[in-house]
Amino acid sequence: LISIAFDLLGGDKAPEETVRGLVLAMEARSDFVTYAVATKEIFEKYNKILSPFVTSGRIEEVCCESVFEMDDEPVRAWMNKKGSSLHKLVDLVNDGLACGCISLGSTGGCLVAGTLGVGRLKGIERPAIGVLLPSKQGGFLLIDAGANVDVKPKNILDFARMGSTYMKFLGFENPSVGLFNVGEEKGKGDRLRQESYELLSKSDLNFTGNMEGKDAFFGKFSVLVCDGFIGNIFLKTTEGVSDYVRYEMRDAIRQSFMTRLGGMLLYPALARLIKRVDYSNYGAAPLLGVKKVFLIGHGRSGRVAAKNAILQTVKLCSTNLIEKVKIIGES
Amino acid sequence: LISIAFDLLGGDKAPEETVRGLVLAMEARSDFVTYAVATKEIFEKYNKILSPFVTSGRIEEVCCESVFEMDDEPVRAWMNKKGSSLHKLVDLVNDGLACGCISLGSTGGCLVAGTLGVGRLKGIERPAIGVLLPSKQGGFLLIDAGANVDVKPKNILDFARMGSTYMKFLGFENPSVGLFNVGEEKGKGDRLRQESYELLSKSDLNFTGNMEGKDAFFGKFSVLVCDGFIGNIFLKTTEGVSDYVRYEMRDAIRQSFMTRLGGMLLYPALARLIKRVDYSNYGAAPLLGVKKVFLIGHGRSGRVAAKNAILQTVKLCSTNLIEKVKIIGES
Helix, strand or coil: CEEEEEECCCCCCCCHHHHHHHHHHHHHCCCEEEEEEECHHHHHHCHHHHHHHHHCCCEEEEECCECCCCCCCHHHHHHHCCCEHHHHHHHHHHCCCCCEEEECCCHHHHHHHHHHHHCECCCCCCCEEEEEECCCCCCEEEECCCCCCCCCHHHHHHHHHHHHHHHHHCCCCCCEEEEECCCCCCCCCCHHHHHHHHHHHHCCCEEEEEECHHHHHHCCCCEEECCHHHHHHHHHHHHHHHHHHHHHHHHHHCCCHHHHHHHHHHHHHHHHHHHHHCHHHCCCEEEECECCEEEECCCCCCHHHHHHHHHHHHHHHCCCHHHHHHHHHHC | CEEEEEECCCCCCCCHHHHHHHHHHHHHCCCEEEEEEECHHHHHHCHHHHHHHHHCCCEEEEECCECCCCCCCHHHHHHHCCCEHHHHHHHHHHCCCCCEEEECCCHHHHHHHHHHHHCECCCCCCCEEEEEECCCCCCEEEECCCCCCCCCHHHHHHHHHHHHHHHHHCCCCCCEEEEECCCCCCCCCCHHHHHHHHHHHHCCCEEEEEECHHHHHHCCCCEEECCHHHHHHHHHHHHHHHHHHHHHHHHHHCCCHHHHHHHHHHHHHHHHHHHHHCHHHCCCEEEECECCEEEECCCCCCHHHHHHHHHHHHHHHCCCHHHHHHHHHHC
């Protein structure tokens, strides 16, 4: 039986949506147990919903005293809030009670909890966040999506290796790796890009060269590797453009009776499209390079996204992902 | 009478669309003359279309021998192709015959022609490309959009100043300036961002702090300042996401009879939306920090975009933009 730890207090919509998400996950799959972390008050409030699972032994309630707030400086909060939900999560995996853990944020808090609390795998200097994004060919992994602002070429190579390993677990054979750059030709970009290109070329990865942001969504590769600064900017720009297009589309539909009618007829297809483009639907992001399975869900997640994130954690716990990443650090 | 120089050979759709665009511009405004640069063969081919304007003295044909190709390395081509259309363009503004010039690309070629051929203004270490993008509040300027990959904080300050000056010419009063970063709080980002933040805070600009890519399109500021690496990535990501949404939307419309009907009813509004999001409609990008008005049009431009780019050049030539930018360099 797989056991995971889940932070009921993480994310913008906690605890309402995290509690509901956990119940949905429990109902969807019966082969795992969960250490659910929250304050005493929250457990009392949701007692009716959670108690059947507690009675059957599928949920164990673990009390914490505080939570990382959005405006907490992560490292400082890690030092000062020893009774936080993230600390409990880390204790549960470090003690071997849970095989892996998942929180819906804060991202900065999770990053610190993973790096300082769980600890880096030997040889992996910088753990990285991988985010799965949609594309014409079924999706690609952006790594590092924001964990590391200043990096060296060796770190980029590690990111690419970890990303490639992760994508294999998602069923991509020999995943192609693109280096995020400002042009396709070799020799483009700053020194970091040029030196990373060299390292990637010499590696055993399926490296396909430099890639530009405009090609990312058309499926020319499965892993898009970059430093966390670029990754963060890419991710937020993507979010900004989608939001803007959605806003303009709503505006376009409201223009006249005919456009409203058109919007109604198109609605189901448009809703699917929006869902496809919205990366909060693409599950949780793995923090790769730490000693345990550690997933970071999107802060905006509702109950369905929370459920998917939990099930993804369960799934990863049943693989030997950590052993595979460990080999990268040791090589 | 304003006189400008126009490169009939620049852009993906040259010469057909550049010639048509020039004619449209000539018809739209009668208070300027154009030095049109092309090879002898092109002038012969389009003789019938151009000759009325040549006869009336509004177009002067200037022959060149070659053109920068997409795969030319710009600096090398600048050294070797002395008879290129970009060289002629530069000669025309340097000799004082034309007050400003415009080419639809290559961007790299224009950058080199502007920086090495026309020359930097005193005190401006790095000229920068400003690109106007749509937003909820009527648009913002991204600067530097790709001219400089490695920069110093002082350069970022110059970019912000030049961008702010340019936006004033477009009618924005006291334009607000945001620093492109990975978080909104002060102290975010790498050292370049942190030091640039300090310089911008102490400047006389209307600096509103750090800005994230997701807010760019919702009009929180008029100038988004960054290094050319980030600028290029932002621009191409924007392009990629718009293209992807457009592709998915087409797919959504094709799903059934009802969605096709919906698409038809929505079509006029959607076409407007796509036009709004497509930055090739947002005119040409100024290369700021060089001694003359130098605009770089989008390579994808058709005749209407070419016309707009030409008229924009004429308009800028009638202002004292260069004097204002000169003051920045001297301060």
